Amino acid sequence: MNVDVRPIAESEIPEWLRALNTGFLRMETPTEGDVAQCAEYSDTARMLGGFDTATGRCAATLRSFSQELTVPGGAFVASSAVTNVAVLPTHRRRGLLTRMMAAELAAAKARGDVLSTLIAAEYPIYGRHGYGPATSVSEWEIDVPRTGLAGRRPASGPGGGVAAGRIELVDEAVVRKVGPELHERLRAVTPGAVSRDARWWRLATGVEEWSHRPFKEKFNAVYRTAAGEVTGLVSYASADHWTDAKVPQNTVRVQQLLALTPDAERALWEFLCSIDWVLAVRTGFRAPDDLVARLLPDARAARVVTHADWLWVRLLDVVRALRARTYATEGVLVLEVEDRDGLADGRYRLDAGAGDCVRTDEPADLRLAIGTLGSLYLGDESAVRLAALGEITVAAGARPGVLALADAVFRTPRRPWCPDVF
Known part of the structure; x- marks a missing residue:
């Protein structure tokens, strides 16, 4: 079986997406919208495909894009972010990933990227290519009735009183306005954080969407200081679930929570735990030493439900x-x-x-x-x-x-x- 590994042409994007969708166990045929988005936002010189010379079919995919990684001390380091890695089940164990990774890393080195980053879907693969797990994540589920927060007003301060700031529900337009600046300030002081471009926020707020990941409306809230400055943002969703006895059993699931200060972080978690009809809060993936559990009067109300490796780093220079x-x-x-x-x-x-x-x-x-x-x-x-x-x-x-x-x-x-x- 002969396979040609090379950058794709723009005309090959539909076939490349078909291979990617198959590898990711999604509906195989890409929509016209998916093809148009890929053509507009991706650099085909950084989209590698493995093409079976007998059939002409794309059998393997890999894409990279420019990214900045925050390192200890706050510097932003140029990285080549690797994503969309897939091999068709008919072409496994033939060295296609090894060939694509070798081509990508050599190109990143030639471009002058300091390092390469990725989120590994499978643990054993990328160590062979020089990556090491550099960050991990944890997710907690908070048993709201057990927290000891019952009867408190949201946004309470460290001493248990009401903080000078306030929580405000906002729509997606406000998130698009305040989110990018908030994230920029946060990533400047958060080693391991990566850059987000304008398109990230358009996808996160429903201006654009992929067919395999349609936008679903969610709730958004910001924390404002007494001076009106936004120092925290949370986006969350909840399914409407009740028992046959008409008892609410709702779980809030946090999609993102960004906080510049401990006061903002405390206020947002207490707000989430104060929502009526909510019995549990899923925190989403946080740093393993996140403040969330110790912010609660009863830290045992928060139990770890997920802990895993996350960002992998491969030094090139x-x-x-x-x-x-x-x-x-x-x-x-x-x-x-x-x-x-x-x-x-x-x-x-x-x-x-x-x-x-x-x-x-x-x-x-x-x-x-x-x-x-x-x-x-x-x-x-x-x-x-x-x-x-x-x-x-x-x-x-x-x-x-x-x-x-x-x-x-x-x-x-x-x-x-x-x-x-x-």
């Missing part, structure tokens, strides 16, 4: 990547990085105090694969833990305490969080 972020402590580490694809292998000297990184011939302190460095990069993982797992090796003759130093250098006070899927 180690020097630029390590120079871009900041570090919590001073220290010098010499890292021997293995990259079997040859894109970023070598020995690097990181001076955390100076915020500098250079290639070096000095003896290594630690040896690790490029994917392991990706897991360390945003500060979510422990070097000591990775060494216990066999993913980091302390070099012979390395200084005592070098693993503890690596932990102190790379870890961040709060865990990184990516609020988006792409």
Whole structure:
């Protein structure tokens, strides 16, 4: 079976979408609207297809787009975001994904992207291509009657009184107006967050939609400070469900909640838990150290229902990547990085105090694969833990305490969080 892996032509978008839909177990035939949107918003030079030369049918898909990733310290780093990866069930285990990933990563390196990002649908696949799980997410379900919030007015302050701010229900037009600026401010202080373009907000608010993901109206609320500044936004939905005894059993499901301050975050969660007829609140995917449970009078009212890896990072330029972020402590580490694809292998000297990184011939302190460095990069993982797992090796003759130093250098006070899927 011969398969030609290459960027597609615009005329091949319908066939490419057909393969993508089949791989994602969606209705196979794309609509005219889907084809038009794909043609308008996607760069066909970054849409790879694997075409069976015997049938001419597209059998595999991969697409990438430009993205910015926030790293510790607040810098925005240029990334190639990988998405829409699919292989037809008739063409599995023939190396098509490996060929597409090799082509994409080589192109990203040539473009000057510092790193590549993706959300992995399946865990075992992308470590083979140099990616490491760099953030994770948790979702809580809040048992509203148990929270201890009954009888409180929403937007209560840390001392239990009513905060100076207020909650205001808004429509999608207001979300389109205030959401982008709020998100920009939030991602500037949230390692792991990624950029959203104007189209993200059009899809989120119903101006545009995909046939496989039709827009459904939802509720939106903002938190305004006493001065009228929007510092929080939540979008949520709820199905109308009652028992035969006419008892409400509704669950609110949060689609996004953005908060710039603890006051805004507290006010929005208390608002959601104060809605009549609601017995449970599903928080959506949050950072594992999110404030939500401890904001409740009874933290046990919130139980974790999901915890999983989320954003995966693949470094392409180690020097630029390590120079871009900041570090919590001073220290010098010499890292021997293995990259079997040859894109970023070598020995690097990181001076955390100076915020500098250079290639070096000095003896290594630690040896690790490029994917392991990706897991360390945003500060979510422990070097000591990775060494216990066999993913980091302390070099012979390395200084005592070098693993503890690596932990102190790379870890961040709060865990990184990516609020988006792409």
